[in-house]
Amino acid sequence: MIYLCLPILLVLTPGSSNMKLRDVSISGMHLFTALTYLSSTRIFAEATNRPRCKCQPKQSCWPDSHAWSRLNITTNGALLKTVPPGIVCYPGPAYDKEACEKISELSKLHTWISQSPFNVMHAGWNGNPCPPTNGTEANGTCNSLLGDPVYVINVTEPSQVEAGVKFAAKYNVRLIVKNTGHEFLGRSSGAHSLSIWTHNLQSVEFSENFKPESCPQAKPHSAVTVGAGLQWKELVTQAGKHGKLVVTGGNPTVGCIGGFLQGGGHSPISNKYGLAVDQVLEFKLITPAGKYITANECENSDYFWALRGGGGSTFGVVTSATLKTYPTQPMITAVQSFNLTSDKTDIFWEWMAYVHSEIPRLSEAGVMGYSFIFGNANSGQLSWMALLSTVGGDIDKLTELLNPLYANATTSRYENDISWSQNNITFPDYQSFFTAVFQPETVGGTAVLPSRLLDGRALTEDPTLFAATLKKMWSPFVGAYLGHLVGGPGVAQYKNVDMALNPAWRRTYNHFIAASGFDTEDVKDVVVNNARNVLEYNLRKLAPETGQYLNEALYNSEGWQQANWGENYPRLYSFKNEIDPNGVLYCFNCVGSERWVESYNGTLCRASWAS
Template sequence: MRLPKFPIPAMQFLTSLTYLSSLRIFAEATGNNLDDCKCQPSQRCWPDSHAWSRLNKTTNGALLKTVPPGIVCYQGPAYDKEACEKISEESKYHTWITQSPFNVMQPGWNGNPCPPTGGAEANGTCNTLLGSPVYVINATNPSQVEAGVKFAKKYNIRLIVKNTGHEFLGRSSGAHSLSIWTHYMRDADFTESFKPKKCSKAKAHSAVTIGSGMQWKDLVLLAHPHGKLVVTGGNPTVGCIGGFMQGGGHSPIGSKYGMAVDQVLEINLVTPSGQYITANECENSEYFWALRGGGGGTFGVVTSATIRTYPTQPITVLSQNFTLTSDDTDIWWDWMAYVHSDIPRISEAGLMGYSFIFDNGTGKVGWAAALTMVNGTAEEASDILKPLYANLTNGKYKDHIIYDQQTYTFPDFMTYFVNFFRAERAGSTAVLPSRLLDARALTEDPTFFAATLKKMWSPYVGAYLGHIVGGPGVAQYKNVDMALNPAWRRTYNHFIAATGWDTPDLRDAVVDHARNVLEYNLRKLAPETGQYLNEALYGSEGWQAANWGSNYPRLFSFKNKIDPNGVLYCFNCVGSEKWVESANGSLCRASWA
């Protein structure tokens, strides 16, 4: 079977796109009272060894003391050249990162303590955790999660949650913290007739109940023998029901079925008070509302959830490429504006997927797209694009732009998923200002759209990433009451202007450009929508409204009600404005809070 191939420069960039590492922007705490700050190991409030031993006993030996895996590359008794070489190679892949209780996809978020050196002994020693947790609970059942939450609350310790560590904004790491690692909570129970608890009148659904450590690469395989598909993310290593689902979870088949959060029927979690509860539309309904789009690591530690399943379907993929052959860049951006203006039409007709605008390595700009159709033939999918190609071949663009299209048909969702998606490699530092683009932004003023894309395009930009994952499937849930940003219900394209840097000396210039040029212009393009909270510029201006729209006041009020002491905190999460994180990792209440 021939598989889709994207131009090499685009794939090199995209597969190394490890979003937003090394960009945490700290501010100094405004309060000096230690009672207003989370406890640190150097302070008297920190639990003694006996307290940690009791926690280890309570969790049946699940407590781990953090030791940076890269310590084997540094001077001292742990140095091991062979082990250093091995870990240096393994650490390039997200698969290894998800299996580590300590590491995260973006180690720059936690200061990247003791990075692997490729086998050579590093100068200096590995004697600091920087932003990594001090202890980790390798949780395999809810009672261990309960114990961890209660311990953190009792001793006023910063608490974080890690599922796979595939987190673009560094929310699964934190200095001076206790981490709850849910990776091995991986049960899966399929049923044809699931009803939420205490909802006797609810309609029964085909569903699967999964533990919070389950990843899409595993659940897709488990669903296949049952003849089912699930509404996945676009990366195999992503956790199914962690921050991905709780933040919304866009999907390569979202224009047909909706977002991952739209599939949730019931959630089991440990609240910030340490109580294990079930949340659905009939029981603990406010938790159920908040957890569907309110963001991970904020309202509780999810231990399992039940999501809808659907009969598996054939999948057709169109691999589409446009390339500028002349030197007329104005005609290129004009064409790109026309292509984007056609996205609502092709979405409504049944195509969905991902697009990329990139420098093809020859100094020319290119477009590559992987457009998916559920339960449709190659002919049906191609017919949808005929009006687009007719405009290219017969109009003003024909002497400037060439195109190529290939089609691939997979017999079922599992075959499509395992052949089409690959785990990302860890790599360069990147920044992702983004915007949700609705029909107005895409179609109302093509001239302005073209000018905006041209204005933003510069050596600072690695690629424009388009996620054509909204449309009718997402809009069908517009009357369902949940915390997800309402702008998603009218979105067709989640658009990212991806930028980054290779050397630290470029960081400030890149970040300034991302905020003052890229994000600024994206907001002008779609001023009344927002952004996807899991893929956005760190410290985005007005992040509350951008992430949640009109739902933010209700979310903020609920957070204050259930977690007044901030047991759960993460940057740019609901209620995080009540806290200030300093350069040394201390976390203190803001002066106004």
């Protein structure tokens, strides 16, 4: 539970009309946020009248079969009763060995997960309620209530979302939103819930002269309006047919405008064009009150501000968004590899500190891409691999920019310990680059992703500290260090645009992840504790004044409000309370979620201080 940053708070005791002073433990929340919450007279007035917990099946408050039937009719037969695919692996009438073997293979594929109304990519955060068992009949039962929704609305039009939101509000049922299920913190699933599944909102419309509604003075822009369920692999193909480029994510199965976009959305071409959220011209959404609205700079601008970086499943259910498009460009790419050829691991970490100190220079020159440090923590075998690109230009220019790295590698300090290579390829357009480089991944276990946005100071000021930090964190717990060179000039160019995105992004060069994970519950706590107490702790020391990317961060990260949104959190928190005082939309570590506590069995209740 997160508590407020004051020694004594004025708190309304549940069940009483009198306000009393009560001691409250303090940590982890911005002072202004606390004062904003406590000064809300509406929250005080409603506190004694609102149900303390979301309703659950078998409770008298749970909608009866007639209510669910009416919702099904209202949504034109779109209501689905959850039947976990993994149930075919468990004792009972549904057990089917052959089907279990098939599901066990399919469940590893992002493509299959995105097409499933129920399954998500990292189910370990929700208790992994009904995992497939590779054909072997499981011991125990398939208890899907641990993390799966009870019902799902298979949305194909906005009116169905309206009906679902109003139903959840009326009956005090937990409401969740799933797009593709490609989500690292379990936010697209939840126990005892009704799920809005947006995967089948697949519309695409290109325009050369798009103007946001109610903005007659706006400058027309080449743009594309896409439905909430469209994935990048589909939009890249469609854009390519129009000779266009869109600022995409780096995985083909990620949804274009769901949590990825609303959380910021870094891209392989962010260095030139900005983050995905910088491309938004307009949203269409259903608010927590069940109202279908348009949000842009001229209409519902407060929603437009919040949705650009405030996170998904929080301020409304987005059904479509309009994004800028650009003429497609060639992509010039170099694949680098640096390998430790001796047992001198200190030399390797020293070398990595030097390489990272070069990232700001490269980024300012238009170089972008991804890097990976991997190897065997016990044997000392370590490697760095990077896929670095420029939009346009030529390979000679890119190689010239990279030459200082090779020159340093061949000095007497490193020549006997570091080997290197570079392979080059030029793609004629963005579609061919995206299709060749980014392939659907397989799912294995649950990712644990302590991360940090690294600015120029963190990367260049103290190479000795940088090397020591990488060395200190490296252990068998760490699968790899992932570097996302997705900041720089293109992102910084929007620094004066007012939006909810963490301002630290505007000075970021490298989004750095110390990646680990777990396959089974018995090792979960060990892995997460190491991630929090070693990995995240040291990354914060390396860059204490930046933050993290909220879509790729440690589960229940310390001080996540400040880390995710920086100085924007108080305004976001206030707006969330204004538009959704009853918590119709909730997701883990999302804006306002500290007002709620989720128990081990999925029960979602108001936190004691937020009663």
